[in-house]
Amino acid sequence: QEVNTTGLAVTEDTVKVGILHSVTGTMAISETGSVQAEKLAIEQINASGGVLGRQIEYIQEDGASDWPTFAEKSRKLLRQDNVAAVFGCWTSASRKAVLPVFEQYNGMLYYPTFYEGLEQSPNVIYTGQEATQQILAGIDWVVDAKDAKTFYLLGSDYIWPRTSNKIARKHIDKLGLKVVGEEYYPLGHTQFNSVINKIKLRKPDVIFASVVGGSNVAFYKQLKAAGIDMTEESPLVLTISVTEDEILGIGGENVEGAYASMKYFQSLPNENNQAFVKAFKERWGDDIVIGDVTQAAYLGPWLWKAAVEKAGSFDVDKVREASPGIELTTAPEGYVKIHPNHHLWSKTRIGRAKVDGQYEIVYETDELIEPDPFPEGYQ
Amino acid sequence: MNASNTDFVLAVENLTVSFDGFKAVDDLTLYVDEGEIRVIIGPNGAGKTTVLDLICGRTRSTQGSIRFRNRELTKMSESAIVQSGVGRKFQTPSVYTDLTIFENLEISYPRGRNVFGSLFFKRDETVIRKCEEVAEMILLKDQLHESAGLLSHGQKQWLEIGMLLIQDPELLMLDEPVAGMSVTERQETAKLLRRISENRSVIVIEHDMQFVAEIADKVTVLHQGKILTEGAIDKVKNDPKVIEVYLGH
Amino acid sequence: MLNVSDYRVSYGQSEIVHGLDFTVQPNEIVAVMGRNGMGKSTLMKALMGVIPESGGAATLDGKSIFGKKSHDRVNQGLAYVPQGRMIFSSMTVRENIETGLTSTGRRSVPKDLYDMFPVLLEMRNRRGGNLSGGQQQQLAIARALASNPKVLLLDEPTEGIQPSIIKEIAQTLKEIRDQRGLTIVVTEQVLSFALEVADRILVVEKGKIVHEEARSSVDAEKVASYLSV
Amino acid sequence: MFSDYSSAELMSIFAMQGFAGLTLFSVFVLMALGLAIIFGQMGVINMAHGEFMILGAYITYLTSNLFSQWIPDWYGSYFFVAMALAFLAAALLGMLVEWLMIRHLYHRPLDTLLATWGLSLILQQSYRSIFGAREVGVTMPDWMMGSYPITDLVEVPINGLFVMCLSLGITLVVAALMYRSRWGIQVRAVVQNRPMAGAVGINTQKVDRMTFALGCGIAGIAGSAFTMIGSTGPTSGQLYIVDTFLVVVFGGAASLLGTVASAFTISQAQSTMEFFLSGSMAKVLTLLFVVGILMVRPQGLFSLKVRR
Amino acid sequence: MTTTGLRSLFSRHDLLSFAVLALLLIVVFPLALDIFRLNLIGKYLTYAFVALGLVLCWGYGGVLSLGQGVFFGIGGYMMAMFLKLEASDPESTSIQSTPGIPDFMDWNQITELPWFWEPFYSFGFTLLAVLVVPTVFAYLIGVAMFKRRVSGVYFAIITQSIALILTILIIGQQGYTGGVNGITDLRTLLGWDIRSDFAKYVFYFICVALLLTCVVIAQFIRRSKFGRILVAMRDAEDRIRFSGYDVANFKVFVFCVGAAFAAIGGAMFTLQVGFMSPSFIGIVPSIEMVIFCAVGGRLSLFGAIYGALLVSWARSIFSESFPELWLFAMGALFIGVVLAFPNGLAGLYDQYARGHVAKALDRWVDQLTRSDSNRTVQGVAHERQ
Ligand SMILES: Nc1ncnc2c1ncn2[C@@H]1O[C@H](COP(=O)(O)OP(=O)(O)OP(=O)(O)O)[C@@H](O)[C@H]1O
Ligand SMILES: Nc1ncnc2c1ncn2[C@@H]1O[C@H](COP(=O)(O)OP(=O)(O)OP(=O)(O)O)[C@@H](O)[C@H]1O
Ligand SMILES: [Mg+2]
């Protein structure tokens, strides 16, 4: 049977894929985990016999935190290396930069980050959550469980925080509750004393935070220093941007007590996850931590393998066709399934940060949440 | 400010400048005639250089007026003052060290002084000839295409004078032109000054009294920002006040 | 005191000073004369270590200074007043003089310097760059003397100074020489000044010594003839 | 905009914002002091300044690890040891860098910008290779964590106070060095005219090296202090560099007092505007304000008026 | 341009360099490289526009701008606005709540095209705007700064701040600008698919042609008296006023020229790469452009182009071969060039090769003139300069 009709880099016993993340520049801080997860998944797949009997070889390229470099490298991977799939990107900007390239050359991108939604490409499988999946359940939970009435929205000044806060605001409005402040700081901002003062004055029940990068560290350290004790829960912090990876930089003592709304935490007790964490630590060292995005990145190669095997071919068109409905029962986060809109069905969980940098899971949605990248009524 | 018309080329009236309260030039009034070589002498720190700075717009006056051919200079920009016909040589020689001597002269050539003029400036025969002529005068003809940075102190002095000549100003101001020059060159300079003053006015600051005697039509002695005396060289030389503060016994 | 033999200095490829030999006795004042561009300043700068020497030997008080860093030469007892003054223009007059104290370890400006140049005392808190040309020249001399040198190199020290002070400087230099046992090498254009201070006159031409004479035997005409070719 | 708040609240706002402004001020001063020496005094445009700070931060991280592993009883005092080590490490690196590259570039100051940019790339990648691409968390000793409540709204963070004292202390030390010691005069002389400074007996090489090392050392201390308020990662240094240059330049490069005044102006402008506008707009307006003032005073707030 | 015109503009040697560059760009690269690599070269060449402007501003005029990214970005953004409008016709945006406006506006609840986007429906206007807007912006900055005699590092830091301000604004106003993602997914130009290989060839050659034109313009400026005034200004800014020149005007002019060049580069970048984002405006790219210029040689127009090509190419190659270590190589390259070759690659060339080349050239021209002795050699006066 012909498994490769489109000239991809597939031989009798190997198949080439690409890994495209920033390992240098400012984004390397975040993307390192994804690279590790993708490599681990590929190695595991190879150890278990590969894909359609072929060993996966990866070509790694550095996006260097620079969007045209991402575009350039993706073009190289697709045109010169003819890879069968690419696992990569982290920021929306990098994804937007490579998207036309993937569409033009009909490549397949597995994109791991939780992101703002508003996108659905036939050439991308989104293995992280889109914004509504992550946010709505989180807000519902603080309202139900913590009786929150007022919210202060705070984020870095770019598209994901702005879109997330927009969704949050709509949802809060719908619930008849109140947003008492909304504010954005430039990426890389390190001084949050003024906004902390405002928070103190307006006394919101919840600080809904989507600060990213180095700013994140500054924000939590200064919040803590200013005497806002998150362990006392008033105001409580609900973040959508702080994974275990970030806590590493912030320091557990500075975020202790904050709540995070995501689909995955390293501390998930299920068996899949325990095996995953063990394998990850064996491969990358004992003191490593695993965050939401890292897990989502880990899903990429497995989802691709499943789709290829279902299609019986590496051809991108066939893989795409086979993708909707693919499910993974072995996913560390539990069970996932690809929606026809190329996003994943997933549960949303609320974790509470502990001083050791891990999250204690305090809540989990009963059902898988349907991905809805263009949410009606939230735009 | 009295704006009466004068026949003088340069009329400086009631000029005052103070630096943080220190009056470097104090209520100075000075007139320079057509075709005259005026020498200003005076002790170190008397304010001579400052007067030139004021005339050419490098320092802004606190008070008073400077009129050049009945145009008020105090409000004009440096380049406008130069364009109106005032040329100046500095006390420490300053030339463009990254350019050749030829280019130094060419830059001073009074044509193409605005952006577009300079873009479409043509180095035609007149320009080349004029530059070579001046280079000859200042004894730098052989080094015409060498970088000006390589010149010795005295040669730079000459070059700067050359740059002024080619600029063809109506009022020429020289701040210690022969400092650092050897005897022969001093004499050459004196001759040169006499020659070029025929159709323009010259103000010279100098401490070398021999040189002053050679060139001066009239000497002004400045002391603490004020005029001490003014007159012919012989009179000034023998003035006891001048001997006291300046010449020494 | 200062001994220079077969001394050569070049800028890149072009040699400016071609194998100079001369000796300056302790307590002697030597004037180096010559027309513009003949290499006087180049010689001074090289002796001070400001530009590199390319050959020969130079000793100060019997110890070689050849190839050493400027500040080592100062420590050995050399001081320098450059042509064009080169004072530190954004520092005050006092600070300028204090830079000269580095090699001596003294902290405050010796009073006799101010006595020598009273203007400087008056203007001690003014920025060096704001002084008039002649005042700067006096400052440069004071700064050099502050290091208490054995040999003082003066490059056209009278440039821009008023006649009365020139006379005083000549006087003062001789006084210092007598008081402190200073040795002085001075380049000069003004013949009268040279004749007044110097014990001996050297004339350089194109980087070579072409004439040498003690003051006692010198007449102005003759030197002048060397200077005007 | 004031009508939203009661008068008691307004009082607290001003108190709190005043304090926030002061913290920001000390942060700026701390960032800028090292650069004020290296750039302001020596004229070296050190684009790797941020990386020197981060070196201090990493040293602090290592020290805290060592303390918690070997002498946990002494953990409370590790920070002082860390700061000393950070100073030493950054100063030593500074000396090395001066010797290897900066000393060849004094006569081409703008080129130092390029070379140090290259250096910053190398340092960033070194940090990444040594400490990993992820940020590291530095744990503060407990005594530094809390805050003094003054009223129920106004609380004074202890680490903020600490940073203030630190920057005050270092400013005084630097000022004393620059204006009260022999060394300051020598530095300024060397910067103005290197050959001439040699010719009056100053060991220019030594002065250069020490000065550069001191500037870097202070950056190291700053980095160490910033572990309290910011992130420590390979590229964290980049977060500070623009602000730092802005502070030094705005003050008038050669003047230490200018640096302090400029840090004060910028921090107050920013923290005031931040309260009434959004963070991004406040930043934009602050920058515009600085650009505007520089237009009026082209040499910075405190420029020396010297005759040209 | 006539040959004599060219001759008067270029010395014999420069003419040779120009010919070599043209040959390399027009013949060698297109023949030797596949379209993927050629497109990369085309992208690098867009940086060369900026570097070229910097040679004039910085190398000759001593005006160091750390904000050239601003002009590159504005040029690029305006081209991107045109392309985006074309890509957002009502048909292809029918799933939006407001069809016919760019997608990112729709996501930000903007229901009507902002007024300043309207003119960008016109290609003519866009081309004009690409040149004029950045130039006018540079003019305003230049007049404000240079008339007040802001110079040196102060100017550099101010331009850097302007770059930062603009970046923050663009990122913050995402409804109008596309925010941090920039303006992406550009497809056609006047109905013609800009993503096809053929289009990439065409753009490459347009880019080369424009670049060579800019070289000629820059060379004209450099060889005119204006060029010498720039050098004099860099040497002794205070002095040149007393030769009767208004320094500010000259600085404003070169700054504007630099800005216009950068803007052309930016527009070509958008066309060749297919998107524009605020990351080209910021501080880092602006500094990198200065580095291109320095590596090539800040006093050499050709050097700057080779510098831009070489550094970008080195980065692509290093980062392909050593994805985790290439920064060491880049850093070392910058330091090495600055320390060892103060005048960049061009300095290296001048030191070691120029003499030989000039001699060979002389011999060759000698032979030519001997074989064709009634032809007179023109421009001898210029050879001396
Ligand atoms: N910007 C300034 N700030 C303070 N004082 C100044 C400034 N400019 C000049 N002065 C002072 O003004 C006085 C006059 O200086 P000026 O240079 O005019 O003297 P001068 O007559 O040219 O002397 P010289 O013969 O020594 O060159 C000096 O005492 C000088 O110190
Ligand atoms: N940096 C330099 N590079 C190359 N040549 C130089 C340099 N500086 C000076 N020269 C050349 O060296 C020669 C001697 O210069 P120097 O300054 O020593 O002369 P000088 O005797 O002091 O003259 P003056 O009386 O004019 O001061 C001059 O011909 C000059 O062109
Ligand atoms: Mg004077």
Ligand SMILES: [Mg+2]
């Ligand atoms: Mg000399």
